Amino acid sequence: MTVRKVKTMKYTVTLLITLLLVPLAALEGADVPTPAGRPNIVLFLIDDLGWRDLGCQGSTFYQTPHIDRLAREGARFTDAYAACAVCSPTRAAVLTGKYPARLLLTDWLPSGRWNPQARLQGGRFIRALPLEEFTLAEALREAGYRTASIGKWHLGSEPFSLPQHHGFDVNVAGNGHGAPGNYFFPYDGDWPIPTTDQRATWNVLADGQPGEYLTDRLTDEAVKFIRDQRDRPFFLYFPHYGVHTPLQAKPEMIAKYEQIPKAERQGKPAYAAMVESVDESVGRVLATLQELGLEKNTVVIFTSDNGGFYNATSNAPLRANKGAYYEGGIRVPLIIKWPGVTQPGGVIAEPVTSTDLYPTCLAAAGLPQRPSQHLDGLNLQPLLAGESPLSRRSLFWHFPHYNEHPSSVPSSVVRRGPWKLIETFDPEGIELYNLADDLSETKNLAGTETAKLNELLRELEAWRKDVGAEMMKPNPDYDPNVKPAKKKKKKEVLVLTQSSPSWRPRTGPEAWLYGSLKFGVLATTAGARMIRLGVSSSRAPPGVRTLAAGEGLALAPDRTLHLRPILRSGLGSS
Numbered sequence: 001m002t003v004r005k006v007k008t009m010k011y012t013v014t015l016l017i018t019l020l021l022v023p024l025a026a027l028e029g030a031d032v033p034t035p036a037g038r039p040n041i042v043l044f045l046i047d048d049l050g051w052r053d054l055g056c057q058g059s060t061f062y063q064t065p066h067i068d069r070l071a072r073e074g075a076r077f078t079d080a081y082a083a084c085a086v087c088s089p090t091r092a093a094v095l096t097g098k099y100p101a102r103l104l105l106t107d108w109l110p111s112g113r114w115n116p117q118a119r120l121q122g123g124r125f126i127r128a129l130p131l132e133e134f135t136l137a138e139a140l141r142e143a144g145y146r147t148a149s150i151g152k153w154h155l156g157s158e159p160f161s162l163p164q165h166h167g168f169d170v171n172v173a174g175n176g177h178g179a180p181g182n183y184f185f186p187y188d189g190d191w192p193i194p195t196t197d198q199r200a201t202w203n204v205l206a207d208g209q210p211g212e213y214l215t216d217r218l219t220d221e222a223v224k225f226i227r228d229q230r231d232r233p234f235f236l237y238f239p240h241y242g243v244h245t246p247l248q249a250k251p252e253m254i255a256k257y258e259q260i261p262k263a264e265r266q267g268k269p270a271y272a273a274m275v276e277s278v279d280e281s282v283g284r285v286l287a288t289l290q291e292l293g294l295e296k297n298t299v300v301i302f303t304s305d306n307g308g309f310y311n312a313t314s315n316a317p318l319r320a321n322k323g324a325y326y327e328g329g330i331r332v333p334l335i336i337k338w339p340g341v342t343q344p345g346g347v348i349a350e351p352v353t354s355t356d357l358y359p360t361c362l363a364a365a366g367l368p369q370r371p372s373q374h375l376d377g378l379n380l381q382p383l384l385a386g387e388s389p390l391s392r393r394s395l396f397w398h399f400p401h402y403n404e405h406p407s408s409v410p411s412s413v414v415r416r417g418p419w420k421l422i423e424t425f426d427p428e429g430i431e432l433y434n435l436a437d438d439l440s441e442t443k444n445l446a447g448t449e450t451a452k453l454n455e456l457l458r459e460l461e462a463w464r465k466d467v468g469a470e471m472m473k474p475n476p477d478y479d480p481n482v483k484p485a486k487k488k489k490k491k492e493v494l495v496l497t498q499s500s501p502s503w504r505p506r507t508g509p510e511a512w513l514y515g516s517l518k519f520g521v522l523a524t525t526a527g528a529r530m531i532r533l534g535v536s537s538s539r540a541p542p543g544v545r546t547l548a549a550g551e552g553l554a555l556a557p558d559r560t561l562h563l564r565p566i567l568r569s570g571l572g573s574s
């Protein structure tokens, strides 16, 4: 008889005894172990949440009481990193335990060659998570877990690279795109396909109610999934679309942050409200676990996929933002609550990265490590338990691409101890910082610490060779005498709709905001205001009226304007 069968029999006997002896009512809310005795795993992967965008990370602006509580009950990392400064590669690293450079999945999807006049050609990269990878979800499902991906996927799409092709039993709202068209139902939108004149359309959740907010809806789905899993262990991969652009949040929540004087704000009120909605989501999931008696048998992980977006938040004291290889682009919050292992309120300073979550989750599930799969990750359990440091010496990044985010430069990075070396490809350069003395990366020591520089550079080169990193090559189309083509003006369109009553105009002379779009007051007439739209008209679905820049629009008598931006300002990159 196999071990598994013995365990199953034991469980059956235990369950029968339990059922015979304990009145049913007493089971409600009891601390019931899952059948296989394996803990559940909940992994929150927040999109674009900056390192300092939580109360427990030092913010006095963002209000995140539930996440702060999770940090008090679990352990918090000060030097946790995302494997990439943009979305998709980090997600691939989380699910495979491999560096993006090793996977050849080094840019966000479906990014293209944005800059054909540039000096270098961007590195080749793949546009879907390869089926050959044995993902964390597949490993857990094989061990009897029910697996769900609820939220943003961004690792490919039909016909072979959705969550259901990578080990997830349930996929809610995940597709190839990196952002919803709108955070209020309907969530659909479209997206330019780089280097083509075409657009992709998508709809993350076709059903919903007018006014429904995406972060809340995904939480409803997550709570439902947890409630449905009382008979077996589950892995809830919960990659929220929030707090990525478009910056849209519940008006009453935005209003609260607007009361705070501008000088005291760390970011935009709409962004702060999006963060608070994510915090509410964490609170609801934790409350559900508590209610079902699963709190002590569930490992909860909370992290982000890259640094904070420059136009939404401030990452200070970290330098730069999402897309950049300074700390502001890659250092992220990481909280792990592993009952019986983590020490409540623990703060861990050892550098860790996205690839470590795969082996850590295997250990949490009581499963053997899969070192040939999670080649670049280490089980964090000894670190979380305060037993021993990790055996790893260095962390690496490789981004052979141009990107439109401020301070984003094609580069490779190594961090070893307090030292961080950044090799940039265009312009060519080397920067060396000592993070222990200079967290904000203000003093480039490349000119003075040459021994350290050479040591780290050799290590970085050896690593790139080892993982088969794709290097940038000279661009045959590059002509230094030809100025780069001017960027096309970004196009935006507003679509009138009956279904987004989320926005109400404010009175007063200030500019009005809806998401990232600005409006100015044009004129006031009896019973209605006119607004001038500071955006230009572009494509819209057939039959839908669009508004051109400068066009006046009368508000409805109830002073409500129903607008829905389907294209956004911003950088168009995820």
Ligand SMILES: [Ca+2]
Binding pocket: 047, 048, 086, 087, 244, 305, 306, 574
């Ligand atoms: Ca992101």
